Amino acid sequence: MSQTLNSLRFRITKRFGAKVVLDDFALEVRGRQFVTLLGPSGCGKSTALNIVAGLIPASDGELWVDDQRMDPVPTEQRGFGMVFQNYALFPHMTVFGNIAFGLELQRRPTAEIRERVQAMLQLVQLPGFDDRYPSQLSGGQQQRVAIARALVLHPRLLLLDEPLSNLDAKLRIEMRAEIKRIHASLGLTCIYVTHDQTEALSLSDWIVVMRDGIVMQAGPPQEIYNRPKNVFVADFMGFRNFFSGHIGTDGQLERANGALRIRGRGQDALAAGEPATAAIRPEDVQVGTDAAGVNQFRGRVEIVEYLGRDNEAVLRLEDQSSLWVHTPAHLAPGETVSVTFPPDKVIFLPGAPDARP
Amino acid sequence: MTKSREGRELDLTAVLCLAPSVLYVVGMFVYPFLHGIYLSLRPAKQPGLSLANYVAFFSDEWQYGTIWITFSIAIPTTLIVVSTALFLAYGMRRGIRMERTITTILVLPVSLGVILLSIGIQGFYGSRGWFNQFLVGSGLLSEPLQLTNNKTGVMLSLFMQQFPFCFLMLLGYISGIDPTLEKSARTLGAGPWIVFRRVMLPLMAPGIAIAFALVFVMSFAVFPSAILLGQPAGSTRTIAIAAYHQAFEHYDMSYASAIAVIMGLCQLAGLLLIVLLRQRMVMAPTMGVGKR
Numbered sequence: 001m002s003q004t005l006n007s008l009r010f011r012i013t014k015r016f017g018a019k020v021v022l023d024d025f026a027l028e029v030r031g032r033q034f035v036t037l038l039g040p041s042g043c044g045k046s047t048a049l050n051i052v053a054g055l056i057p058a059s060d061g062e063l064w065v066d067d068q069r070m071d072p073v074p075t076e077q078r079g080f081g082m083v084f085q086n087y088a089l090f091p092h093m094t095v096f097g098n099i100a101f102g103l104e105l106q107r108r109p110t111a112e113i114r115e116r117v118q119a120m121l122q123l124v125q126l127p128g129f130d131d132r133y134p135s136q137l138s139g140g141q142q143q144r145v146a147i148a149r150a151l152v153l154h155p156r157l158l159l160l161d162e163p164l165s166n167l168d169a170k171l172r173i174e175m176r177a178e179i180k181r182i183h184a185s186l187g188l189t190c191i192y193v194t195h196d197q198t199e200a201l202s203l204s205d206w207i208v209v210m211r212d213g214i215v216m217q218a219g220p221p222q223e224i225y226n227r228p229k230n231v232f233v234a235d236f237m238g239f240r241n242f243f244s245g246h247i248g249t250d251g252q253l254e255r256a257n258g259a260l261r262i263r264g265r266g267q268d269a270l271a272a273g274e275p276a277t278a279a280i281r282p283e284d285v286q287v288g289t290d291a292a293g294v295n296q297f298r299g300r301v302e303i304v305e306y307l308g309r310d311n312e313a314v315l316r317l318e319d320q321s322s323l324w325v326h327t328p329a330h331l332a333p334g335e336t337v338s339v340t341f342p343p344d345k346v347i348f349l350p351g352a353p354d355a356r357p
Numbered sequence: 358m359t360k361s362r363e364g365r366e367l368d369l370t371a372v373l374c375l376a377p378s379v380l381y382v383v384g385m386f387v388y389p390f391l392h393g394i395y396l397s398l399r400p401a402k403q404p405g406l407s408l409a410n411y412v413a414f415f416s417d418e419w420q421y422g423t424i425w426i427t428f429s430i431a432i433p434t435t436l437i438v439v440s441t442a443l444f445l446a447y448g449m450r451r452g453i454r455m456e457r458t459i460t461t462i463l464v465l466p467v468s469l470g471v472i473l474l475s476i477g478i479q480g481f482y483g484s485r486g487w488f489n490q491f492l493v494g495s496g497l498l499s500e501p502l503q504l505t506n507n508k509t510g511v512m513l514s515l516f517m518q519q520f521p522f523c524f525l526m527l528l529g530y531i532s533g534i535d536p537t538l539e540k541s542a543r544t545l546g547a548g549p550w551i552v553f554r555r556v557m558l559p560l561m562a563p564g565i566a567i568a569f570a571l572v573f574v575m576s577f578a579v580f581p582s583a584i585l586l587g588q589p590a591g592s593t594r595t596i597a598i599a600a601y602h603q604a605f606e607h608y609d610m611s612y613a614s615a616i617a618v619i620m621g622l623c624q625l626a627g628l629l630l631i632v633l634l635r636q637r638m639v640m641a642p643t644m645g646v647g648k649r
Contacts, residue, residue, distance in 0.1 A: 055540050075543040088541040092559045101555075102545035146541075153545065 005031050005065060005156040005189050012051055012061030014044070014213070021047050022213040024061075029157075029191060029206075034183055036192045036200040038236070039210035045193045048210075049159050052191065053082050065156070081150030085162040087142040089134040095121075095145050096130040102153045120148035123182065140171040147182065160192045164199060176202060197236055201225060209233045227266075231277050231349050239279040240324040244352050246275050253278045253348060259319035263294050264346030277349045282312065282324040284345035288337055295341035299323055301331045315339065397615035410615035420616070423596040424623060430508055430583075430595065431576035431627075434515045438572050441516075442524040443565060447553070450531045464521045475514050475585035479505055482513065510586035511593050515579060519572050526571075530564030531557070558638075566635040573627050577620070596620045 011026040022044045029035045037045035050056040052063060054075035063071040070078060089098050099120055103113045121127050124144040134142055143163055150158060163179070164172045180203055183190055194200055200207050201221045208218045209232070217224060217233045228234035231242060243262055247270045248254040253262040262278045270276050299315030302322070313331050315323040317339075325339065400409040414420045449456065466474055482488050482504040489501035504510060534557065542556045580597040587593025596616060604613035 050540075053540075053544055055543065074548075075540075076546045076548050078544075080544060082541065082544040084537045084541060086535065086537055088535065088537040090538060090542070090556060101542070101547075105546045105551060149541075149545065159544075 007031065008052075008063075008065050008157060008189070010052065010061065010063040010071075012048065012058040012063070014047055014051060014056070015059045020213055022051075022058075025210075025213060025215065027208060027218075029189060031189050032187050033205050034188075034190045034192065034203055035206045035208065036194060036204040037208050037210055038194060038197065038200040039216075040195055040236075042212075043210040044213035045195075045210050046161055049082075049161050049191060049193045052157075053080055053159050054078050079153070079155055080157045080159055081153060081155030082159040083143070083146050083150050083161065083163045085165050087134070087139070087146045087166075089142055089145055089149070091134050093133075094130060095126070095132050095134070095137070098134070098145055099149045099152050101149065106153075116152050117148075120152045123151070123185075124148045124178070139167050140175055143167065143175060144178070147179070151182070151186070151188075156189065158188050158190045160190060162194055163192075164196070165194070172199075179203060197238065209236060228279075228347065228349070231279070231351060234279045234347065234349055238281050239347070240282050241280050241285070243278045243321060244275070245278070247272050247348075255319055255321075257319055260297065260317065260321075262341060262346060263343045264341070264348050265344055266348040270348060270350060274350070275352050277351060278346050279349060280341050280346045283310075283326040284342065285323065285325040285327070286340040286342065287313075287325055287327040287329050287331070288339075293340065295343055295346065296338055297341075298336055298338050300336050301333050304331050304333055393614045394618055396611050397618050399611055401609050401611050410612045411619070413612065414615060414619060420599055423594055423599045424619070426593065427577055427579070427595040427597075427620075427623070430511055430515070430579060430593065431573055434512045434519070434576045435569060435573040437512070438516055438519050438523050438576075439527075439565065439568050442520055442527050442568065443561075446524055446527040446531050447557070447561075449528060450534075451536065452532075460525070463524060466517045467521050471514070471518060471581045472585070474517055475582055478510065478514055478517070478586055482510070505586050506588055508587065508593055511579060511582050514582035514586045515576050518582070519575060523568050523572055527561075527564055527568055530567075531561055534560050562635055562638055566631055569631045570628050573631065574624050577624050577627065596623070 008029040009027070011024060012022055013020070013024050014022040025044065025048055027035070027048075037048060039045050047056060051058045054070075054073065058071060061071070062069060090101065093101065096117055099117045100113050103116060108116075117130070118127070121129060124147055126141060126144055126148070129137070129141070129145075134145070137145065143166075147163075160179070164175050167175060176199055182188070183203075192200075192203060201224075204221055206218065207221055207224045209216045209224060211232055217229045224233065225237050228237050228239070235242075243253065243255060243260065245253045245255040245260075245262075248261065249272050251263075251272070253264065253276055255261075264278050264280075297317050299317045301313055302316055303314040305312045307326070310326050310328045311331060313325050313327065315325060315337070317323055323339065331337065397410055398406045398408070400407060403409060453459070469477075480486050484501045484503065484505070486505075488504070489498075492498045493501055504513065538556055538560070539552055542552045547555065578597055579595055580601065583589060583593045583595045583598055589598055597620065600613045600616040600620065603609045603616060
């Protein structure tokens with residue numbers, strides 16, 4: 001259905017004055033791939049997307065689609081669709097007018113425009129909404145119209161700039177599934193920008209985690225989630241507990257004060273004596289296992305919060321470091337419990353914890 | 358609460374809150390306006406209520422001619438002021454370098470007052486002003502250009518008084534339009550001209566209409582500039598000058614009121630035209646293919 005695109009490659013640098021927003025940021029997107037740029041606000045992900053769209057000029061670099069160099073081509077001739085966080089529907093046009101806008105500019109015959117707009121309204125599940133104005137629609141409906149408006153032109157690349165961030169939690173999950181469905185059914189090539197790790201994990205074939213205009217890690221979702229390469233990515237992927245130290249001769253991580261020794265995976269890449277950080281997710285910490293074993297510590301419960309499915313608690317370990325745990329067990333503040341870090345759930349990352357934002 | 362919202366029961370607090378503004382509007386606007394109409398219907402020369410003043414105005418070309426003179430100054434001025442301001446404000450909608458400095462320079466004439474501004478224009482653009490001295494002295498022209506003491510002078514002065522505020526108003530209006538609308542139009546294949554005509558113009562239309570209305574009404578009431586930079590006894594004898602003559606030279610307040618009422622009706626007609634044009638302008642681009 002869409003014009004095919006085999007690959008999109010770019011390598012761009014963007015400076016605003018003296019500030020480097022994107023530092024030689026390179027990416028290759030293959031046809032039908034769903035690539036997500038993931039990072040906190042200000043990491044340059046939206047700037048990168050706008051440069052690909054041609055809405056912001058790059059300071060330096062190139063953008064290629066197959067054999068064609070795209071960076072000198074103006075936005076309106078690139079043939080990329082774009083969906084914005086605030087929907088950006090034309091408030092003075094009806095739903096029909098909004099979706100038909102691009103087709104009218106292409107001077108398509110009236111009958112074809114009608115037919116294609118109707119097909120799009122079916123696709124985004126808004127049949128019969130032709131005559132409504134954007135102000136008469138809910139946020140989720142507006143975003144569906146915005147997606148239809150971009151897709152009706154059969155773009156060879158669809159750019160999505162935090163399209164779900166303005167929606168409430170329930171709608172966000174619905175629309176996420178919708179985007180996934182449309183991507184699969186039309187065989188689209190997408191670049192998606194978000195700061196939400198769940199969105200990135202559930203939608204993408206490939207995730208690029210960014211920070212301060214630099215790629216921190218790129219790979220398939222499973223790899224990013226299970227094997228983060230550094231403290232920043234680990235933090236973004238839900239590792240809340242970080243223990244800094246250095247690698248001991250036995251391959252375990254030793255805390256600076258010597259009170260804790262932690263065994264985990266990934267230490268092979270790190271040589272003895274190197275500074276390192278051990279990380280574990282709150283939900284991977286086992287609470288209340290008494291059988292003596294590796295990675296077993298004692299902690300005093302400080303705060304307990306009820307989360308519904310389980311409880312979140314903050315513990316103070318023997319060496320005074322704090323530990324977040326998720327456990328179905330009922331803990332009471334002040335009580336002392338034993339906790340275990342299953343060694344296969346602990347990852348070792350290079351560097352000191354100050355690399356953590 | 359719900360009852361008062363439906364308007365079935367008066368909410369005393371709401372009425373009291375409204376009272377000051379109602380009193381103000383009645384005292385400062387409605388009463389003087391109605392009193393003016395009443396005055397205009399009581400001619401000085403004959404007793405009782407009559408339309409004699411209006412009959413006198415429209416049977417004397419020296420008087421009714423001022424309507425056309427005023428329109429012939431106000432309409433071109435309005436068109437030039439609004440289109441120039443729109444052009445510049447649209448170009449500056451995403452901000453430019455030294456914006457504050459440029460804005461200050463543009464706004465300065467407003468703070469000087471009409472009289473000083475008019476004297477300045479007379480000094481600069483007058484037949485012996487710097488501008489003409491330069492043109493003649495440099496050999497570009499043999500005769501100085503006649504830029505003051507005619508309609509051009511009045512329009513020049515009106516432009517300088519009204520451009521700054523019209524520009525600032527439009528700039529505020531245009532920069533309030535969500536910039537992503539423009540971005541999304543471009544990703545849908547719209548070049549700069551299509552973005553302007555199909556997206557920005559319809560959204561700017563209410564602001565442009567207000568600009569037209571305000572500039573037109575103020576231009577129509579032109580008085581000091583018409584005297585200082587025009588030909589107040591001839592080509593720039595505007596309707597405001599005619600009213601002034603009756604009021605403060607002939608001391609015929611009744612006739613002056615009649616002229617003022619006619620002036621108000623002319624301004625109202627102008628505003629009505631602007632509203633009608635605005636409706637047409639907004640309707641046109643929203644018409645989709647085969648729809649509506």
